Amino acid sequence: MTVANRRKDGRAVPSPRTVDVAHQRKREDDRPGVWVAYGKLLRKFRKAAGYSQEALAPLLGYSPEQLASVEQGRRAAKAPLTEAAERVLNAGGVLTTLQEDVDLAKLPPFFRDFVLLEMEAVSRFGYDPLLVPGLLQTEAYARALFEGHVPVLGEEAVEDNVNIRLTRQKILTRGPLVDFSFVIGEAALRQELGGPDTMRGQYRHLMAMGKLRNVAIQVVPIGSGFHAGLTGGFVLVETSEHRQYGYFESQDIGHVVSDAKHVSTFALRYGKLRSQALNVEDSAAFIEQLAGER
Known part of the structure; x- marks a missing residue:
């Protein structure tokens, strides 16, 4: 069990692991909702088509790491990815419908x-x-x-x-x-x-x-x-x-x-x-x- 250090005022100093978890949660909270929704749909279509991330990524022009980031809502999908995913996964236009909102969420x-x-x-x-x-x-x-x-x-x-x-x-x-x-x-x-x-x-x-x-x-x-x-x-x-x-x-x-x-x-x-x-x-x-x- 990790024992937190104490400041002079008696308050606990967060352990490095606690800080890392807090930063991760903040990064996740900062993800635009439409990116998260897009990623969940992309993952659903990928699994339904029987692809792993490693197998699908090169077909979309992405690396597996980049594809994972999109599926997790940490990275915005670009139009060429969406076009390729629609074609390869037969998504029926669902991802295309979201693309404009995905792009909008990139803006400051x-x-x-x-x-x-x-x-x-x-x-x-x-x-x-x-x-x-x-x-x-x-x-x-x-x-x-x-x-x-x-x-x-x-x-x-x-x-x-x-x-x-x-x-x-x-x-x-x-x-x-x-x-x-x-x-x-x-x-x-x-x-x-x-x-x-x-x-x-x-x-x-x-x-x-x-x-x-x-x-x-x-x-x-x-x-x-x-x-x-x-x-x-x-x-x-x-x-x-x-x-x-x-x-x-x-x-x-x-x-x-x-x-x-x-x-x-x-x-x-x-x-x-x-x-x-x-x-x-x-x-x-x-x-x-x-x-x-x-």
Whole structure:
């Protein structure tokens, strides 16, 4: 029997084993419920099909350890895993149904409320002064951004964040189409991430996205004097119920704004900002010129 040491105040000092168990329980409590539910279903389908983890894992492109983590709800399933599991295990679409919620649970808590609004949007207008908007980032640009994150992210966290960002971008082209407007500060376009090749690819991607019927991209040049975006970046969303919300974030802390007066101020600033930015055609030419400089 382990006898706990005592502090000067007489209280017991937990033994190392007690601390380890407490940490394990905390990790389990932190698991998103949908990850746990997905894992239980995956394990049920695997056993029903007669596979061990060692036999199934290579068929899904995972190691047995990674598959075990998914089944235990400690690791989020990615879309390719779900697609393979549906095919190999004949899951009947059950795992696919959960995938969107699994992806949503990967998001930082402060961002989830906004993404739920974004998923219901009929229009989304945003101003980004310092970085290319997440919905328009290439994989290489997003990876460079997360690899430079402070505090440092582990490799798995970097991959998860990149995957989440690319998954969110499906909203650009899925039906019914959402009306998008992106106003981007020139500083965001000139801030090099990942090297010249990454930036060249990012510029070309912006030009391609700007050709979509539901996407408008405008640039605010440096040195254009006072403009309505100098107070910082923000997003305006109108939902299918025609309710409008604002959103802004800084230092990994985000705020959804629902107060009608504040949302109205956001809308006024955004309208002014669009009039002060280069028009769509001139913005495309500006980005094309940047691509040629690399």
